Amino acid sequence: MQLSPSLSQLIEALRCLPGIGPKSAQRIAFHLLERDRDGGTQLGKALTKAMSQIGHCETCRTFSEVSVCDICLSVKRQDSRTLCVVESPTDVLAIEQTGQYQGLYFVLMGHLSPLDGIGPREIGLDLLERRLSEGNLDEVILATNPTVEGETTAHFIAELCHKYHVSPTRIAHGMPVGGELDLVDGQTLMHAFSGRRSI
Template sequence: MIRQGLLGQLITDLCALPGVGPKSAQRMAFYLLQRDRDGAMRLAETLLSASKKIAYCEQCRTLTEDKLCRLCADKSRDSSMVCVVESPADVWAVEQAATFKGVYFVLHGHLSPLDGIGPEEIGLNLLENRLAAGDVGEIILATNSTVEGEATAHLIAEMAKKYQVKATRIAHGVPMGGELEYIDSGTLSHAFNGRRQV
């Protein structure tokens, strides 16, 4: 396999992206260099600028180029309702649903004692400061439905209880358009346990 010089380095660096294997990286590199050099230059300039200017929002910890992200700076949003998510990508996912009008707190991970990730590493001290300030009325736990995500949600719920803040968990279960025979037993169990009156 020929992997030398700048072309080889470009392919190797593109492989660092999640979900991009050697063949995909090779296709991207050849496309940019053969058919879209202007696009390659724009991409390089944008990546360079983003890596220098984008940091964490001082309030919710999502990615932004300002001190406060556009969501935290938006006075029309309900700052007493805080949705806790694991990553900035989760903020984008919830926002695309266009139903949540509160604000966020991004953990940048979940509790994982085996990996040395405890409450401090995911910013729970900062979240506790917000709860202690008394401005939060409800905390919505939108961590992933994994063992670590559930453990993280449980710890945050206990923290909320300490400050008399209502803690709710997003529903997990059968997706829209899903057929029961194709749903795994864990998801189906969650759906039955989270049932509500109609």
């Protein structure tokens, strides 16, 4: 028995979602058709719209429907001399949710990973270099993830900053607030000790 062509196409297309194999794709397709056609139609429209309309901000590279994003355009932030470098737009979201940072952002959309063919150009370091060269920045906060690739990327950007006499800083590593000492991994604990401050 052949499934109807639209249904096979839908099941095949659902497999582009991360972590969805053939069985899950089939389950999702039947779920939408049997129980949530409105939701499915909405999702179809939202996907088509988002995929065609969302581009990158010309200044900070985050996702944006307009050429320059809200944060880069914000009057309060435009004169800020601090730039926070993160790996992904979700990191911007996480930092913004704390409400403590009032500076600008630069989104790499990844990290250096030469083996995967991701070099400085792919993560927009040419654009970042231009911003550094303009002389409007005092500090670059390197908020890439504390992974091997994230650290490498941070060091690479730090070198770039030194070249343009902008001071690079790295976010602190240590105990997460509310964490328990005996449940934290050795690396983090080591960072927490070496980064101790007098009180």
